[in-house]
Each structure stands twice: as C-alpha cells, then as structure tokens.
Amino acid sequence: MSYGYAIFNINITNQENYKEYIDKVKPLAKKFGAEYIIRGGENKIIEGSWEHPRTVVIRFPSYEKALEWYNSKEYEPVKKIRLENAQSNGIIIKGA
DSSP: HHHHHHHHEEEESSSHHHHHHHHHHHHHHHHTTEEEEEOOOOOOOOSOOOSSSSSEEEESSSSSHHHHHHHOOHHHHHHHHHHHHHHEEEEEEEEO
C-alpha cells in the first residue's frame, strides 16, 4: 500500500495569525487519517536551495486521501489562513 504525503516548505510572515492555522489544520488533517511526520526542526541544506525555513511533512493513508484533504471544502477556509499569513511551496506525492 502506498501512502500519500503532503509536503510544504513554508515561510511564516505573520506568526500571530498563523497560530490559528495550526490550531485548525491539525484536527482536520487527522480527520482524513493524517499523521504529522515533520513540523519544522533543525536542518542543513545539503544540495540545491530550499526556499523557506520551515518544512512540514504529513502522511496520509493514501495519495487519494491526501488529495481529498487538500481539495476538501473543510480545508478551503483553513488553507486561506495559511496563504494569507505565509509564503509556501507544496506538493502531494505518492510514496512508501
């Protein structure tokens, strides 16, 4: 069985407002079967460039479930909070 991973590289521009995103996204992602693998942490860029200082990796039970979460009506207003208070790059990828 393949998992689905949502990977975000984030630069928080408004820390205070971003806290609302964190409070709302965790229980919503869990509702879709997600488990947070990485939320920030010390890192060292070893190749190429990594645009933003924060990395988040969320594992879902399947690639389809990760896409379902990201495209859900429930996540839409929560995603808006992130987009208004951070710059980010994101990918959803199928993996082991």
